[in-house]
Amino acid sequence: MARKRFPSLIGVIHLPPLAGAPKGEGTPPSELLQTAGLQAVKEAQLLSRAGFEGLILENFGDVPFYKNRVPPETIASMAVIAAAVRESTRIPIGLNVLRNDGPSALAIASVTGCDFVRINVLSGVAAADQGLLEGEAAFLLRERQRLGSGIMILADVHVKHARMLSSTDLTQAVEDAASRALADGVIVSGSGTGKPVDLLALQQASLAVKSRGIPLFVGSGATAETLRDIRKLGAGVIVSSALRRGGKAGAPLDPRRIREFVKVYRSARR
Numbered sequence: 704m705a706r707k708r709f710p711s712l713i714g715v716i717h718l719p720p721l722a723g724a725p726k727g728e729g730t731p732p733s734e735l736l737q738t739a740g741l742q743a744v745k746e747a748q749l750l751s752r753a754g755f756e757g758l759i760l761e762n763f764g765d766v767p768f769y770k771n772r773v774p775p776e777t778i779a780s781m782a783v784i785a786a787a788v789r790e791s792t793r794i795p796i797g798l799n800v801l802r803n804d805g806p807s808a809l810a811i812a813s814v815t816g817c818d819f820v821r822i823n824v825l826s827g828v829a830a831a832d833q834g835l836l837e838g839e840a841a842f843l844l845r846e847r848q849r850l851g852s853g854i855m856i857l858a859d860v861h862v863k864h865a866r867m868l869s870s871t872d873l874t875q876a877v878e879d880a881a882s883r884a885l886a887d888g889v890i891v892s893g894s895g896t897g898k899p900v901d902l903l904a905l906q907q908a909s910l911a912v913k914s915r916g917i918p919l920f921v922g923s924g925a926t927a928e929t930l931r932d933i934r935k936l937g938a939g940v941i942v943s944s945a946l947r948r949g950g951k952a953g954a955p956l957d958p959r960r961i962r963e964f965v966k967v968y969r970s971a972r973r
Contacts, residue, residue, distance in 0.1 A: 707818060707855060709888050709918050710757030710795050712968055714750040715943035716743050717763035717953050718784065722776040724765040732776060739764075740784045744791045746956055750946075751792045753958075754965040758792070759821055759941065760785055761799035763953060768802035770833035778807050785815040797821055797857065803836045805843045813852035819887070821941075825858035826884035827869030827876065836865065840884035858886035860908065863895050863923050873904055877911035890941065892922035896952045897944035899924030902932055909936040926950075927960075927967040934971040 718739045720727030727735045747758055762768075762777060781800065789796055799821035800808040808820040823829075826838035847854055860876045861867050870876045873891070880886045891908045893900045900921050912919045920939040933940060946961050947954040 707795070707853070709819065709855065709857065709920075709939065710755075711918075711939035711972070712755055712965070713757040713759055713797070713920070713939065713941045714746075714755040714946060715759045715761060715799075715941060716746045716750075716788075717943055718743060718760060718765075718781075719953075720764040721762055721780040723774055724762075724777075726764055726766065732780075736780050736783060739780065740787050743784050743788050747788045747792045747796075749956055749958070750961065751794050753961045754969070755794065757795040757797065757818075758788070759797040759799055760788060761821075762801050765801065768833055769804070770802050770831070770836055771804055773800055773804045773807055778811065781807075782811045782815055785811055785817055789816050795819065799823070802831065802833050805839055806846055809843060809846055809850070809852075809854055812854045813850045817854070819855035819857055821857045821859070821890070822886075823859045823862045824865075825856065825886055826879055827867060829862055829865040829867050829869075831862075831865035835868075836862075838884065840886075844885055855887040856885075857888045857890060857920065858884065859890045859892065859922060861891065861904075863892040863898065874907050874911045877908050878915070881912065881915040881917055886917065888918040888920060890920045890922035891938075893924040895923070897924055897950065899926075899929060900933075902936075905933070905936050905938060909938065927963050930964075930967050931971045934968075940968065 722732035795818040797819040798808040805822045824836040829836045925940045926945045944952040948957045
């Protein structure tokens with residue numbers, strides 16, 4: 704099945720707590736779903752109208768995260784929300800089921816008509832606050848083939864909030880993600896949410912992906928001030944914190960910040 708192309712400017716929708724999450728304690732699951740769904744649709748429409756080319760939905764409010772398989776109520780909630788967002792906008796939509804539940808993300812994306820998934824650890828082993836995260840590329844690629852959905856896989860390399868144990872060499876990790884794990888695109892990030900990416904590391908990753916013919920994205924820390932340097936290296940952008948009030952992850956979207964970000968991005972792309 705022919706692969707689509709990733710959008711270059713992707714906004715992340717940080718969902719509030721879903722059913723079963725500790726931060727949602729005391730609120731009925733149906734109310735948590737309604738709150739998250741309404742927020743997701745509103746943010747999706749706002750970002751789409753502002754000029755964003757794609758979106759990623761992630762269960763940001765479900766801390767602490769399961770390291771791999773999330774419970775059924777999380778899958779059900781994210782499927783309902785993804786379907787609602789899909790109906791509200793026509794731009795490509797991705798799923799990231801935190802911390803590293805690739806099979807659930809792939810299933811949700813497939814049945815709701817979404818376009819891609821973000822996988823924090825597709826190959827190798829990372830030590831994170833959830834424990835050891837292991838890549839499941841062999842299983843995930845076969846599941847995609849079984850489902851026949853054509854969902855694209857966007858893989859983090861040296862993922863944030865973690866330390867890679869399998870490969871400390873960024874160039875090798877990019878090449879492994881592309882050639883051995885068969886990622887359709889790769890992401891490099893800073894050390895944590897909202898933290899800037901090291902430009903030298905981004906340059907190394909940019910050189911590594913050129914020979915593989917897949918796109919490169921910056922997955923954290925992109926701001927209006929750093930966009931020009933990022934775009935010079937041919938990288939797309941995945942952003943959320945810089946678009947929100949006070950530049951804080953999980954805060955409400957700030958229309959002024961969104962307008963400024965899109966304006967600078969368009970200028971940098973030209």
